[in-house]
Amino acid sequence: MDQSTDMSPAFIALIAVGVVALLALIWLIATFNRLVSTRQHMRESWADIDVELKRRYDLIPNLVAAVKGYAAHESSVLEQVVRLRNTAAANHGAAAEQAVDETALAIGLKQLFAVVENYPQLKADTQFLALQQELAITEDRLAAARRFFNANVREMNQLCDTFPSNFVASMFNVERGSYFELANDAERTAPRVAIEA
Template identity: 50%
Template sequence: MIALIIVIVVLVVLALAVVGMYNGLVRLRNKVDEAWNQIDVELQRRHDLIGNLVETVKGYAAHERGTLEEVVRARGAAMAGGQSPAQQAETEGLLTQALGRLIAVAEAYPDLKANQNFLALQNELSSTEDRIASARRYYNANVRELNTKVDTVPSNIVAGIAHVSKREYFEARGESRDPVRVDFGSSGPAVPPPQSYTGTELPRAQAAEPAPQVEGADGTDPAAPDPGPTTPQGS
């Protein structure tokens, strides 16, 4: 009788442990899905802002057709449905590169840089990039926790029964680990302008050379100080 009670208690404990692991896996899976939905919302906002930014730039720099079309193509690829997180990160990275080239082009148009709509779109896009980065960190943290549960014993057994599988991280392939970050602070490293002679001042190399000395007709140096009238000896 006692042995039967012990067996029943052990089975109940195991059942509770399995239920607890199952519920924990389901909660983690739901958190990952929720985190990805938040990223998707911010990405859609990003795509809308980039579309408006392209239209604004087009009004001032319509002849920059190659750069504009590149951004439009990259935006279309990023907006394509059915992408996994890894694929989405890759297309977003390509869009970020194209957007960086568009911003660099805009630097050459002072009227565009001063346009209030352009400035507002830049600020909104920069804020959206920050929210995407925050949402990405939250998503990846939950994915890491879920994948750890799926890989480790005994929760991996329950994961197989519950059909809970590992998820992909949302991060860039290659050197950069932040696929959706755009820095509007500068368009690149400052390059010093080439030295040129404007006619208002001598180039430094010429200014450092001493002026040539020309002797007068009597063989004296005209730049030398006048010694004054000479007095005959004995006067």
């Protein structure tokens, strides 16, 4: 009898177990790498949001200074916007925590633009218009970055919640992400001032 074609059942079972273990190990590594990659995408997309937030924070003092030149007696609104800006800029917590401060800042900016409506000369001021345009562009970029970040958070959360990748996530203590969402749809739009012809 030829030894090369005669394999014992124990040897065949050992090979089968080895193949299953190898496939399980490959799946484990692939799932772990996907979790790590998604977490890195979340970090990168948060960095994009951070850049736009810093740009917004830099624009707000200039905007307040332009309004102050025309509406100095509206100091309570101006001071509130500066305070909200400083609070939002100082928050380096989770996305959900920072969204609370950003929502308050968006409401404060809406109040500032409501004040501007009472000053036609200010609405026609070229410096103010340029600052307002820069803020609108920044808000648009911020909205796009927020959508990208939230898509990455959604993917991470799906991986952490769905079977069987949730086993790998729990095994390696991979945490779910928190969304960066403003409080309601009205606050999600960039503040704008109508320009009268």
